[in-house]
Amino acid sequence: xxxxxxxxxxxxxxxxxxxxxxxxxxxxxxxxxxxxxxxxxxxxxxxxxxxxxxxxxxxxxxxxxxxxxxxxxxxxxxxxxxxxxxxxxxxxxxxxxxxxxxxxxxxxxxxxxxxxxxxxxxxxxxxxxxxxxxxxxxxxxxxxxxxxxxxxxxxxxxxxxxxxxxxxxxxxxxxxxxxxxxxxxxxxxxxxxxxxxxxxxx
Ligand SMILES: [Zn+2]
Numbered sequence: 001x002x003x004x005x006x007x008x009x010x011x012x013x014x015x016x017x018x019x020x021x022x023x024x025x026x027x028x029x030x031x032x033x034x035x036x037x038x039x040x041x042x043x044x045x046x047x048x049x050x051x052x053x054x055x056x057x058x059x060x061x062x063x064x065x066x067x068x069x070x071x072x073x074x075x076x077x078x079x080x081x082x083x084x085x086x087x088x089x090x091x092x093x094x095x096x097x098x099x100x101x102x103x104x105x106x107x108x109x110x111x112x113x114x115x116x117x118x119x120x121x122x123x124x125x126x127x128x129x130x131x132x133x134x135x136x137x138x139x140x141x142x143x144x145x146x147x148x149x150x151x152x153x154x155x156x157x158x159x160x161x162x163x164x165x166x167x168x169x170x171x172x173x174x175x176x177x178x179x180x181x182x183x184x185x186x187x188x189x190x191x192x193x194x195x196x197x198x199x200x201x202x
Contacts, residue, residue, distance in 0.1 A: 034058035106166030
């Protein structure tokens with residue numbers, strides 16, 4: 001068995017001769033990346049590792065590769081030492097909802113924060129980080145985290161006045177990507193994004 005090669009981030013061409021018994025997803029503190037390893041029943045790594053910058057991406061990759069195949073996925077955050085086991089669904093997860101909205105503050109990046117925006121996929125929503133959130137996040141790196149929290153609070157107030165649906169959208173962005181997106185959830189998010197209100201005069 002082999003995962004689809006369309007999954008972003010695979011280093012090498014996988015050639016699995018053995019059955020995958022376990023997938024391990026873990027955080028490497030040094031490189032600051034999430035690593036996905038496919039293992040056989042003896043715990044030996046089969047093929048090469050895959051890497052992702054974000055946990056949600058790493059989990060998505062593992063779930064996509066293992067959907068319908070039954071091998072459990074162990075997700076370990078080596079910073080906290082906590083391991084969580086995920087059982088992939090019998091059917092592949094629904095693709096995320098695509099949008100131009102910022103998954104951090106909820107701004108429509110076509111209207112505000114277009115410059116320096118970066119694509120960001122939460123696993124449920126495939127959107128962006130607006131230029132403003134991205135700049136603030138980078139500026140706060142290695143510094144006191146309260147700096148970003150302060151920015152976030154002010155930014156949310158500003159954005160909510162312009163986009164009344166932003167709080168509801170941010171709630172979806174916060175959803176744990178280990179949860180499965182149901183058809184109904186997807187419909188709701190899609191409707192929210194399609195009818196996203198913009199108070200132009202505020
Ligand atoms: Zn933003």
